[in-house]
Amino acid sequence: MTPPRERRRRGADGLPAAPRFDLPRRGSVRRAQMITTYGVGSLVAVDNESFIVSGIDKAHHSWQLDEAPIIHEHRLARVLGVRHFRLPPASDDGSKDGVRVRRFPLWHSCPQCRSLQHVKGFNPPPGKNICTKCDDEPLVPSRFVVACEDGHLDDFPYWKWLHRGNREEGATGHCGGQMSLAFSGRSASLRSIVVSCTCGVPAVSMEGAFRRSALGDLKVRCEGKRPWLEGAPAEFCSKSPRTLQRGSSAVWQPVLKSALSIPPWSDGLADKLAEHWEDLRGYSSRMEIEIYLKGAFRGDDSVSVDAVMDLLAAEQEEDPTPEGGADVGAANRHQALRRQEYEQLSAGNALRDKGREEQFVCEPPVSDISVLSPYGVDRTMLVKRLREVRALKAFTRIADPETSSEGHEAALSLSPTDWLPAMEVHGEGVFVRLDEHRLDNWAESVAVAARVERMRANHDRLLRERATDPAEVPPSPATPRMVLLHTLAHALINEWSLEAGYPAGALRERLYTDDTMAGFLVYTATSDSAGSLGGVVAQGEPTRLAKALHSALQRATWCSADPLCIETRSSGAGGTNLAACHACAMLPETSCEYNNILLDRALLIGTPDDRQVGFFAHVLE
Known part of the structure; x- marks a missing residue:
């Protein structure tokens, strides 16, 4: 995020246009970042200042329709229980009011006098973040915050960290001294960050603050604070707070839900x-x-x-919930969305039968697809036009959204709203469906089932550890069919990024895997120059796709980390991968639906000891 350049706002009549609300402007980010990187509840750094993005309770007053238009996606809106979506307001020369932010963290230090205290203690003038005692020296926000897995966020308890074990039994209240923060400069470790107080207690470094039990040992409990929600009361929380770096990705991770039109x-x-x-x-x-x-x-x-x-x-x-029936659950509702998309991608929707307003054009290739038969490809479709809506449903802290239950999700607003922030992407892609009969025969192998069961067990354990309610732990989606299709999609994206000139971050996978689905969609995920130019669709022609598949499988037979990679019995977060690393099967996390877990390239090409584990081993022979 960068501060905006000096400029004058002008209205339709050419005269300077004042914002609807007279609030200071602190910086600008792209619209897409308001969904994926700097959404509600995230921390944003602007020069020497730090802010937290406010909730959407009052956004309908400040997000004007001409700058934050309404987005409709009927199927996704019904699943998420809202009426529509809103595109975050633009940040350009003609924009007026943008997204609200609040200063956070509130504890700051002065690099000149080294004072460490609440920002109000420095008595800065309104709208500024300076130390008035040190010739307007800019203050530095705290590098550390505390958060819990239920999404609560608070300032790091410097006073308790410094005065641990140095108070008389039964003493209450603060010592009345002035704390200071100094950097010894001896190393880049936390040992060089030293906190001291004028009351005379021994100085303490920040070493050990990131231990899982560091704050619990000091009897520091989560206060249940939600600083991104104005006027939000503190909630009771039984989770143990954790120390995090202010700029860490663990502080904020979006929970995104998407659907194709x-x-x-x-x-x-x-x-x-x-x-x-x-x-x-x-x-x-x-x-x-x-x-x-x-x-x-x-x-x-x-x-x-x-x-x-x-x-x-x-x-x-x-409607996945029949009238008078019980709610089938969020996971089943989203799976129903995928099943509808899978059926449409398999059936197709030719442009000649539709008008210009049609947002979904999917046609079979003109040439014969029999060349793909050795690879087990049952059908391939050229998706010449598609529209995807991605909505920010909630966010998580510390735990990944893909490896946690919905109990970890933190809300975007204090009270329920009938809309959610979202963005839309127009692009193109290639849909590939494998032969389910051949997949089932291959999945019956004892060796295949054993490899996938190892990943599934590790993933289930990870889900149980991070679940709020052990009785509502979602099952791992790992099956032989799912892991194979997931790894194959990664291999194909890597191949196209090398051979077709597409950056891997500009392509995205969309998996369709369960007992009735066996396919995946690789499509453009950006609206810039790597967007809908026909290049991805061209890769879906059977002859070219067959060459790409063969080349991708050949590349998968070797990794620079072999033999350790292909022979490993556990890799990735919590052991949720097998033969997969950043040198062979992993992608930029924006391109993967599962944060680079549940991958195993051995299911594509086999292992040195057993080639038949690989679904495509016969092709390579």
Whole structure:
């Protein structure tokens, strides 16, 4: 994040345009970063200052529609329980009001007088962060914060850390001294950061502050604070707080949910009906719907009764929770979304049958796909046009979203809202589906099942350790089919990044794996020059795809970390990988749905001792 350059805001009449709210501007980030990097609850560094992004409780007042337009994605909105999504406001020369932030952490130090205290103790003037005793020396925010796995965040307890074991039994209150923070400069370790106090207690370094039990040993408990939510009361929390670096990725990780726009929701009609769904669901007859549409869309012939009735019927059919039935759970609702996408990707949706507004165009290749038969590819589809909406549902701290239960998720607002921040990506991709019969025969191998069971057991253990409620631990998705497709998608993305000129970070995987699905989609994940230019679709032509698959498998047979990589019995976070490392199978984490876990290239090409473990071993022979 960089501070904005000096500029004058101008309105439509050419005169300077004042912001709607007279608040100081501190910096700017890209819209996509407000979903993936600097979302609600994250810490943002601007020059010598640090801020936390505020919640969305009052965002509907400051996010103007011309700068933060509404995004509609009917299927995803129903699953997440909201009406629509909002694109975060832009930050350019014509922008007015942006995203609200609050100063955090509140403990600062002065590099000149070395004083360490709450920022109010320095008595800075409004809007500035300086030490008034040291000729306006800029203050330095605390490098350390404390957080817990339930998402709470607080300042590091410097006073308790320094005065541990140096107080008389039964003494209460602070010592009344002035703390200071000094850097010895002897090394770059935490031992060089020394905290002292004028009350005379021995100085203490920050060494050991990052131990898991460091704060618990001092009887420091989580205060349940949520500084990103204005006026939020402290919650009771039984979790042990952990010390983190202010800029660590463990301080904030987004919980993103996404969906592709697929028929019948991809032609733009559903967007026109966005404000009328609640009324339309109340009608059961064609005549009632026709009368309503004539009143709501007077003079607009593009909204036909038949099309609306088809959408209502599709919504009823797609609803994973039948009327009068029990809620099937968040995981099943999202899996239902994937299953609908899988069916549409397999069936296709030709451009010649649709209009210009169609956001999903998926066609089979013109040439014969029999060249892909040795690789077990049952179908390949060229997705020439797609739209994906990614919504920020919540966020986590310390624990990864993919390895935790939903009990760890911290809310974006103090009270429920009918919208969530989101972004949309338009691009292209290639869908590959493998032969399920051949997959099932291969998965029956004892050696294959043993390798996957090892990963699944480690992943299950990791989930149990990080679960809030042991009774609601989500099962690991690791199966032979899932691990194979996941690793194959990584191998193909790496191959295209080398041969087709696409950076690996510009491509993304989307897996479709369960007992009824066996495919994956590789598509562009950016809207810049690496976006929808036809290059990815060109890679999906059968002859070219066969060459790419063969080359990717050949590359997978060797890793610079071999033989350690191919022979390892456990790797990755918590032992959730086998033969996979950054030199062979891993991708930038923005490209992977599972944060680079549940990977094993041995399932592609086999091991030195047993080639038949590899699904594609016969091709390489």
